[in-house]
Amino acid sequence: MSITTPAGFSAAGVAAGLKSTGAKDLALVVNHGPTFDSASVFTANRCKANPVLWSQEVVKDGIVRAVVLNSGGANCYTGPEGFQTTHAVAERVGATVGVGAVDVVVCSTGLIGLANSREDLLAGVDAAHAALSPDGGDDAAHAIMTTDSVSKQAVVEGAGWSIGGMAKGAGMLAPQLATMLVVVTTDAVVPAADLDAALRAATRVSFDRLDSDGCMSTNDTVTVLASGASGITPSLPDFTEALTQLCTDLAMQLLRDAEGADHEIAITTVNAATTDDAVEVGRSVARSNLFKAAVFGKDPNWGRVLASLGTTSAAFDPADLDVAMNGVWVCRSSTPAEDPALVDLAPREVSVTIDLKAGGERATVWTNDLTHAYVHENSAYSS
Amino acid sequence: MSITTPAGFSAAGVAAGLKSTGAKDLALVVNHGPTFDSASVFTANRCKANPVLWSQEVVKDGIVRAVVLNSGGANCYTGPEGFQTTHAVAERVGATVGVGAVDVVVCSTGLIGLANSREDLLAGVDAAHAALSPDGGDDAAHAIMTTDSVSKQAVVEGAGWSIGGMAKGAGMLAPQLATMLVVVTTDAVVPAADLDAALRAATRVSFDRLDSDGCMSTNDTVTVLASGASGITPSLPDFTEALTQLCTDLAMQLLRDAEGADHEIAITTVNAATTDDAVEVGRSVARSNLFKAAVFGKDPNWGRVLASLGTTSAAFDPADLDVAMNGVWVCRSSTPAEDPALVDLAPREVSVTIDLKAGGERATVWTNDLTHAYVHENSAYSS
CATH class of the missing domain: 3.60.70.12 (L-amino peptidase D-ALA esterase/amidase)
Structure with a gap:
C-alpha cells in the first residue's frame, strides 16, 4: 500500500x-x-x-x-x-x-x-x-x-x-x-x-x-x-x-499530523454565491488565531467566526449569517441561537458550518487549532 | 496627562x-x-x-x-x-x-x-x-x-x-x-x-x-x-x-500591552517601489505564525521572513533580498550572511529590516511574537 x-x-x-x-x-x-x-x-x-x-x-x-x-x-x-x-x-x-x-x-x-x-x-x-x-x-x-x-x-x-x-x-x-x-x-x-x-x-x-x-x-x-x-x-x-x-x-x-494540533477543523461554507467566496470565507476563519485558540480551549466562540467573515469580500448580508459548530446552530441571523454549551469540543474532529444565504455554492477548508504545542514546536525547531 | x-x-x-x-x-x-x-x-x-x-x-x-x-x-x-x-x-x-x-x-x-x-x-x-x-x-x-x-x-x-x-x-x-x-x-x-x-x-x-x-x-x-x-x-x-x-x-x-506577548517587533521595509508594497511586505511577516513563534523562541529565523515575502505581490527580485534582525544582516542577496548567533533576541524590542532594492519608499509595521501566554489567554478568555 x-x-x-x-x-x-x-x-x-x-x-x-x-x-x-x-x-x-x-x-x-x-x-x-x-x-x-x-x-x-x-x-x-x-x-x-x-x-x-x-x-x-x-x-x-x-x-x-x-x-x-x-x-x-x-x-x-x-x-x-x-x-x-x-x-x-x-x-x-x-x-x-x-x-x-x-x-x-x-x-x-x-x-x-x-x-x-x-x-x-x-x-x-x-x-x-x-x-x-x-x-x-x-x-x-x-x-x-x-x-x-x-x-x-x-x-x-x-x-x-x-x-x-x-x-x-x-x-x-x-x-x-x-x-x-x-x-x-x-x-x-x-x-x-x-x-x-x-x-x-x-x-x-x-x-x-x-x-x-x-x-x-x-x-x-x-x-x-x-x-x-x-x-x-x-x-x-x-x-x-x-x-x-x-x-x-x-x-x-x-x-x-499537523505540528502540535489538538483538533482538526473542517470549515464548510454553504449557500455561497461562488466557490471562490466559499473558499475565501473558509480561509479567513482558518487563519484566525483567535478562533483557533478558542477551539484549543474548547470554547465554541462563534463571534470570532463572524469577525473573520467580516474581513472577506464574499457576498453576504452581515446581519443574516448562520453558524453551526458540530451541528449546533449557535448563531442564526448573526445573533445568538442554540446554547453554545451544547457544542462538545472534546473530540479532535470539529466541524464549522457557515451559511452565507447568498447562492448555491459550497467549499470546505481544513485547518487545525492553535495550541501551546504549536508554539513550542515552532519556537524550538531550529534553536 | x-x-x-x-x-x-x-x-x-x-x-x-x-x-x-x-x-x-x-x-x-x-x-x-x-x-x-x-x-x-x-x-x-x-x-x-x-x-x-x-x-x-x-x-x-x-x-x-x-x-x-x-x-x-x-x-x-x-x-x-x-x-x-x-x-x-x-x-x-x-x-x-x-x-x-x-x-x-x-x-x-x-x-x-x-x-x-x-x-x-x-x-x-x-x-x-x-x-x-x-x-x-x-x-x-x-x-x-x-x-x-x-x-x-x-x-x-x-x-x-x-x-x-x-x-x-x-x-x-x-x-x-x-x-x-x-x-x-x-x-x-x-x-x-x-x-x-x-x-x-x-x-x-x-x-x-x-x-x-x-x-x-x-x-x-x-x-x-x-x-x-x-x-x-x-x-x-x-x-x-x-x-x-x-x-x-x-x-x-x-x-x-498585547495579550501574552514577550516581544514587540518592528518590521521596517526599505527601498520598496511603493509605500503600499512596504506595508504589504511588513504585514505578511507580521502575520507569519512561524516567524512570530520563532521570535518567541529567540530564534533569528530569517528564512521565515523570506518565505512570507514570497506570498506578497510587492516588487522585488526573490534572489536579491537582504534581511537584518536587530541590525545584524543575517541575509544578503537571499543567502546566509552574518552569523545569526550575533542576533540577541533577549530584549523585548526586536527590529527586522527588509531591503527590497526596488525603489525609495519605506514603512514600518508593528507586531508581537506568538507565545504560550497568547494561546492561553485567547483560549481561556470566554470559557
Whole structure:
C-alpha cells in the first residue's frame, strides 16, 4: 500500500547522513515505464527553493523518469551553490539510473537557509540506487519525514490499475499548497496533458484547501508519474476521481499530523454565491488565531467566526449569517441561537458550518487549532 | 496627562456592574465647547457591532458632543435588541448632558454575542454624568480597560493648545484598526474637515500599522473631539504632526500591552517601489505564525521572513533580498550572511529590516511574537 503498489516503479529510502539522528533521509523513486508521462504542481511562493527552481524546468516536457527527495535540509536561500547541489544530485541520479538529468525531479525539505553536504547527498543517491526495490515505497515514505510523526501513504484501486501516493508535511500547511512533498504513482496509461488536468483538479479541492497555519512553504512539490505498466487507459473522469480521492486521503493525513494540533477543523461554507467566496470565507476563519485558540480551549466562540467573515469580500448580508459548530446552530441571523454549551469540543474532529444565504455554492477548508504545542514546536525547531 | 488635559472637556469613569469584578466599566467624555467639531474612523470589518452602526451615523455631520464607552460587553451580534440598547444609551446621555442623542458616539468592548443589561448601562450613564469632572480623564481611561493590564493615555502639547488621548486594546490588534477604542480630545480650533484629514493621516501610519495577531475587530472606533477652548487655530500640518505623534504613542502602548506577548517587533521595509508594497511586505511577516513563534523562541529565523515575502505581490527580485534582525544582516542577496548567533533576541524590542532594492519608499509595521501566554489567554478568555 505505497507508491510501489502500482506496477512499473521501484523505490528506496536510505540514511545519507543529512539528519543528525541517523534516520532515513533520502528517497529515490524510479519509473520503469513503458510510459514516462508526468505532471507537477509547485508552491505559489515567489521565494522558491533551489530544487523547485530546477524541477519546474524538468517537468515542462511532461516526461519524468525519477524523483529524488531529501529531508534534513530544504536547500532554500542557499544561493547559486545550492542550485549547483540540486543540479549535481539530478546528474548523479541520471547517471546511476541511466536517464537524463533533465528527467529527474529533485525535492528537498527541512530547514531553510542551510546548505546540505553535496558529498553526503551524492553518496546517498548511490546508496538509494543500490537499494531500489519494487517494494521500496514504504522506505521512501519514511525517508522524507521531517517533523512528521508518521509516514503518509495511500492507495486507490481502479479497474485493473491503481494509484499510490506518499506525502510529507506537518506544518506550514497553507495554500496554494501545504508545506509538503508528494509523489504519486500510477500504472494507468495517462498522457501528460490529462495527468496535468487531473492533478490540478485534484489538488484544487484537497491540498489547496489545507490551511494549517497560514504559512506558505518554499519547497512544495506534488509530482505524479504514470508508468502505463497496467496497459489500461481509464477515462479521464474516472482517473481524476481516483486521483482526487488519493490526494484528499493524503491531505487528511497531513491535517491529522499537523505540528502540535489538538483538533482538526473542517470549515464548510454553504449557500455561497461562488466557490471562490466559499473558499475565501473558509480561509479567513482558518487563519484566525483567535478562533483557533478558542477551539484549543474548547470554547465554541462563534463571534470570532463572524469577525473573520467580516474581513472577506464574499457576498453576504452581515446581519443574516448562520453558524453551526458540530451541528449546533449557535448563531442564526448573526445573533445568538442554540446554547453554545451544547457544542462538545472534546473530540479532535470539529466541524464549522457557515451559511452565507447568498447562492448555491459550497467549499470546505481544513485547518487545525492553535495550541501551546504549536508554539513550542515552532519556537524550538531550529534553536 | 489625560483626555481632560486639553481645556473644555469633562470626563468620568464609573462601575456600572457590567464587569463581574466590580471594576470601572463605563466612561463618559463631554465636550463643553465652544466648538464641537469631530472626526472618527471605524473598523473596516463588514460585521460591525451595534455601537459602530449607531456611531457611524452620528459622526456624519462632523458634530459630536459626548462619547460614552463601556467595557464588559461589545454589544456585537446581539441583533435589533442590541441596537436598541445602544440607542437608549445615547438617548440617556443626551438627556443628562443636555444634547441631542444624535451627537453622542457610543463605543462598547468586551465579549461579542453577549447582551449587556440595558438597565445597568442606563444607571451607569446617570452615575457617570454625576461624576463628570474636569479631572476625570484618568478614571475614564481605566473604565474602558478589558484584558488591558494598564491604562493607555498620552498628551501632546502644542503652542497654547494640546491634544489628549486614551485607548484600550490588548489583542485582535489588526488593520484597518487594532481592536481598540480611542478617544482623542483637543482644545485647538480645528474645523471638522481638517480634523478628518488629520485623523486619517495619523491613523494610517499608527493604528493601521499595528498587526498584533491578524484579527480585525468588530468594534474599533477612534473619535477626536475639538473644543476650541484654547481659542488657537494651529496650522493643519502642525496639528496633523501632533495628532500623529499622539496616535503613535498610544499605538506603541497598545503594542507593548498585547495579550501574552514577550516581544514587540518592528518590521521596517526599505527601498520598496511603493509605500503600499512596504506595508504589504511588513504585514505578511507580521502575520507569519512561524516567524512570530520563532521570535518567541529567540530564534533569528530569517528564512521565515523570506518565505512570507514570497506570498506578497510587492516588487522585488526573490534572489536579491537582504534581511537584518536587530541590525545584524543575517541575509544578503537571499543567502546566509552574518552569523545569526550575533542576533540577541533577549530584549523585548526586536527590529527586522527588509531591503527590497526596488525603489525609495519605506514603512514600518508593528507586531508581537506568538507565545504560550497568547494561546492561553485567547483560549481561556470566554470559557
